[in-house]
Amino acid sequence: MNQETEKTLAFFGRMTANLTHEFKNILAIIQESAGLMEDIMAISPLAKDKYQERFNNSMNTIKNQLQRGMEMASRFNRFAHAPDHNSAELELGETMVHFCTLTERFARLKHITLQADRQNDQEIKITTNPLLLYMVLFYSLDACLSVLPAQCEIRLISVKKDEKTAVEIACAGKQAPSPEQFFTGLRQSNAWGDLENTAEQLNAELKCNTDDLCFYLILK
Amino acid sequence: MNQETEKTLAFFGRMTANLTHEFKNILAIIQESAGLMEDIMAISPLAKDKYQERFNNSMNTIKNQLQRGMEMASRFNRFAHAPDHNSAELELGETMVHFCTLTERFARLKHITLQADRQNDQEIKITTNPLLLYMVLFYSLDACLSVLPAQCEIRLISVKKDEKTAVEIACAGKQAPSPEQFFTGLRQSNAWGDLENTAEQLNAELKCNTDDLCFYLILK
Structure with missing residues (x-):
């Protein structure tokens, strides 16, 4: 491969590898919150009400991360199409x-x-x-x-x-x-x-x- | 840009755009399940037990998608490093x-x-x-x-x-x-x-x- 291709690919590769790390972070945060929600649900019905607030907090964290992930995916999709036009x-x-x-x-x-x-x-x-x-x-x-x-x-x-x-x-x-x-x-x-x-x-x-x-x- | 760079980037761009769509799919499925769980939790405490199974199914869907997303991110990270070595x-x-x-x-x-x-x-x-x-x-x-x-x-x-x-x-x-x-x-x-x-x-x-x-x- 010529030098231009190598340089450009090295750049694109670093951007893409970075994206995969961001996604892993997003998924890890969702995983943690989902795990907490699961723990709460495993307790007796009375305890569920006691932990309602923690449950809601976890749900909000998940929703925020989903939004962040969606935005990141959209933006990266746009970036991935950058080479389409000179x-x-x-x-x-x-x-x-x-x-x-x-x-x-x-x-x-x-x-x-x-x-x-x-x-x-x-x-x-x-x-x-x-x-x-x-x-x-x-x-x-x-x-x-x-x-x-x-x-x-x-x-x-x-x-x-x-x-x-x-x-x-x-x-x-x-x-x-x-x-x-x-x-x-x-x-x-x-x-x-x-x-x-x-x-x-x-x-x-x-x-x-x-x-x-x-x-x-x-x-x- | 020379032709080799353009061809290689077009390939890399298509692979990356494809990944962003896969991530959006994963996040959309999680979103749907999280929404269902939220709806169930908004019902009275007694109803929560009635819908326990649906709640658990949603949680399992989320966990499966998280695993799928993590694997996809890891594999794509490896792909992104493919240009590092001739x-x-x-x-x-x-x-x-x-x-x-x-x-x-x-x-x-x-x-x-x-x-x-x-x-x-x-x-x-x-x-x-x-x-x-x-x-x-x-x-x-x-x-x-x-x-x-x-x-x-x-x-x-x-x-x-x-x-x-x-x-x-x-x-x-x-x-x-x-x-x-x-x-x-x-x-x-x-x-x-x-x-x-x-x-x-x-x-x-x-x-x-x-x-x-x-x-x-x-x-x-």
């Missing part, structure tokens, strides 16, 4: 909410908060290659996660910069490194090289704000 | 059980039975490219599904043929086409061209048994 019209803020839902676990494992935002609540429509856009967001996230310590936060913000459409990747946190350490770390990470190559394929420009823990993917 | 040692029969669990829905949607078997229960170990193997199995299945009517069956059997390791793809069914129609249909399907190309990449030989609804992927 070009599609997207609303950038919504795409980033979508991306953050799918990848939030990567940040969670490092105790880092991941969040999507829109500058001034402004909707920005762009026509782009959806898969390459997901890939640049993924490599940006991966690079940041490799240099930030726990308790930091990463925000992906859809912005207008110099009259162009861009994604701002802004990091913060009490224990965060200095901008100099941050950018040195990013450039040394494996993900950064992939980010540069993929940004080039997408005709996107990578611009670092070296005064702050912030860089931009300028899309057009 | 070469791996596999037991062929087990790999086909694995593949059939992941793709059974494609057959189910067409009311066709999909089954994995081992010839004489014999374990066969091979060293091969796992992703390309999945791809040739997928295209074989896809080609068969495009020509077989409902109620047919497809069996993937790990065999030794002419002292070589092979996968036998054997189709049957009362409404099945004649061998001539079957092979004409296969060769006209979109999947057949992909199968031939991918088999070549895998150094596998494609051999049709034109007396029967059966063909072989001879692996080495």
